[in-house]
Each structure stands twice: as C-alpha cells, then as structure tokens.
Amino acid sequence: MDAVRALRPTGIIGVSTVPKLFNQQVIEAMAEINERPIIFPYSNPTSRSECTADEAYRWSGGRAIFASGSPFPPLEIGGKTFVPGQGNNVYIFPAMGMAVYATEATRVTEEMFIVAAKAVAEQVSDASLATGLIYPPQSQIFEASLHVAIRVAEYIFEKGLARVQRPKDAAALIRASVYRPVYPS
Numbered sequence: 001m002d003a004v005r006a007l008r009p010t011g012i013i014g015v016s017t018v019p020k021l022f023n024q025q026v027i028e029a030m031a032e033i034n035e036r037p038i039i040f041p042y043s044n045p046t047s048r049s050e051c052t053a054d055e056a057y058r059w060s061g062g063r064a065i066f067a068s069g070s071p072f073p074p075l076e077i078g079g080k081t082f083v084p085g086q087g088n089n090v091y092i093f094p095a096m097g098m099a100v101y102a103t104e105a106t107r108v109t110e111e112m113f114i115v116a117a118k119a120v121a122e123q124v125s126d127a128s129l130a131t132g133l134i135y136p137p138q139s140q141i142f143e144a145s146l147h148v149a150i151r152v153a154e155y156i157f158e159k160g161l162a163r164v165q166r167p168k169d170a171a172a173l174i175r176a177s178v179y180r181p182v183y184p185s
Contacts, residue, residue, distance in 0.1 A: 005033075014042055021041075039064045039065070046070035067085040068085075069086070091141075096112065106162075
C-alpha cells in the first residue's frame with residue numbers, strides 16, 4: 001500500500017504468486033488515485049492469485065479493470081454483472097506462430113507483437129468492455145486468433161519480411177495454413 005501511495009500507479013500486475021498481496025487496502029488505494037484502476041493478478045494457480053475478481057471489483061466500487069492469470073466466473077455486484085477476463089498468451093502466441101508459418105517470415109520483431117496486441121484489442125466490443133471483459137471471449141478464440149494472424153501477416157508483407165509472395169488475400173493464406181486436428185472416425 002505504501003508503494004501504491006508513493007508511486008501512484010495506474011495499474012498493478014501481480015506475478016509474485018503471493019496470495020492476497022493485493023489486499024483491500026491496496027485495491028482501495030488504487031481506487032482512490034484512479035478512476036479505473038487496472039488490477040491484473042496474473043499468478044497461477046488460483047490459490048496463488050494476488051486477489052480474486054470479486055475482491056478487485058468490490059473493493060474498487062466496481063471500477064477496476066480486471067484480468068487475471070486464473071479463470072474467475074462472472075459475478076454480480078450492486079446489480080451489475082462483471083465478466084473477469086483471463087490474460088493469457090493464448091491470444092497472441094498461436095496467432096503469431098500461424099502468421100510466421102504462413103508467410104515464412106525471416107524474423108519476428110517487437111513491432112509484430114504490437115500489431116498482434118492491437119488486433120486483440122480491436123475485437124473487444126463496447127458491450128464487453130461494459131462488463132469488464134478486456135479480451136475477446138475465449139469461446140471465440142479460433143476466430144480471434146485468425147484475426148490476429150491476418151493482421152500480423154499483413155504487417156509481415158508490408159515490411160518485406162515474408163519469404164513467400166504476397167497473395168491478393170492474406171486472410172485466405174492464413175485460413176489455408178490453419179492446422180485443424182481432425183481424427184479419423
């Protein structure tokens with residue numbers, strides 16, 4: 001809490017695996033200095049999480065922007081439903097691999113990860129944001145990954161990093177390159 005009061009961060013990220021590190025005093029201090037405090041307890045498993053979704057939302061008066069490393073179910077506080085997001089590399093790395101594979105990119109750059117992050121953010125609707133969900137729903141992960149891979153592939157072609165000729169339709173290239181585990185019946 002002393003660090004929050006002294007540094008006045010807009011967000012805190014937990015990767016310590018210290019349960020309850022983001023206690024009520026810490027969350028309340030974050031809510032005092034931020035209209036929308038960012039609370040990301042990313043430690044796994046759930047038993048090692050710095051706080052729960054319920055705690056972050058309740059102690060911030062429902063104003064926290066929350067994502068965690070562990071899954072938390074939707075919850076209702078004061079008549080409002082919150083859908084906690086799970087921050088996970090599943091939104092970036094598979095799509096990045098798909099784009100690099102399809103384009104035969106000569107290298108992976110930091111900028112490609114920025115493109116991927118923006119592509120993830122493009123898929124979050126205002127309705128999702130209103131419930132606190134800051135990632136695309138995991139139930140739509142396949143389409144979300146395709147969207148990210150297409151954006152990254154387009155960037156790879158624009159920057160001349162591909163070893164294959166640029167197709168007329170980068171989306172078709174990505175879709176044709178997708179591995180689908182199908183088992184014989």
